Amino acid sequence: MRVIVFFDLPVQTGEQRREYTQFHKHLVKSGFVMMQESVYCKLALNMSVAGAIMENIRQHKPPEGLVQMLVVTEKQFARMEFVVGEAHTEIVDSDERTVFF
Numbered sequence: 001m002r003v004i005v006f007f008d009l010p011v012q013t014g015e016q017r018r019e020y021t022q023f024h025k026h027l028v029k030s031g032f033v034m035m036q037e038s039v040y041c042k043l044a045l046n047m048s049v050a051g052a053i054m055e056n057i058r059q060h061k062p063p064e065g066l067v068q069m070l071v072v073t074e075k076q077f078a079r080m081e082f083v084v085g086e087a088h089t090e091i092v093d094s095d096e097r098t099v100f101f
Contacts, residue, residue, distance in 0.1 A: 001044045002077045003053045008038060009065035019062040026060045047071070 005027065009020045030053070032040035044050035050071045061067050 001047065001050050001056075001074065002072050003044055003048065003050050004035070004039065004041045004070045004072065005032065005057060006039050006068040006070070007066060009062055012070075019064070021065075023060065027057075030056065041077075044071070058059050069087045 007023070009023065010016045011020050032042045032043070035041050042053060044053055054069050054071070058066070058068060067094050
């Protein structure tokens, strides 16, 4: 399974920029990888783990802006169509439990 996080956060003030930076850093520290700007994903072994990941995001959400989450199966994720552009190789595209970089 994959947990996909989409976000659109305001960055007009210094405080909003700090909140954006903290949220972005939390995603990266939590193991999320960027699919495209403001869209991050992370592998989850099952729905229980995906639920825990989503709860962690809820606890670290910024006070303003829009944050959305979606859980998809690996089969659904693999059916993603690239209309323009191509997949980036730095994105982990494996359901193996151990991935070496």
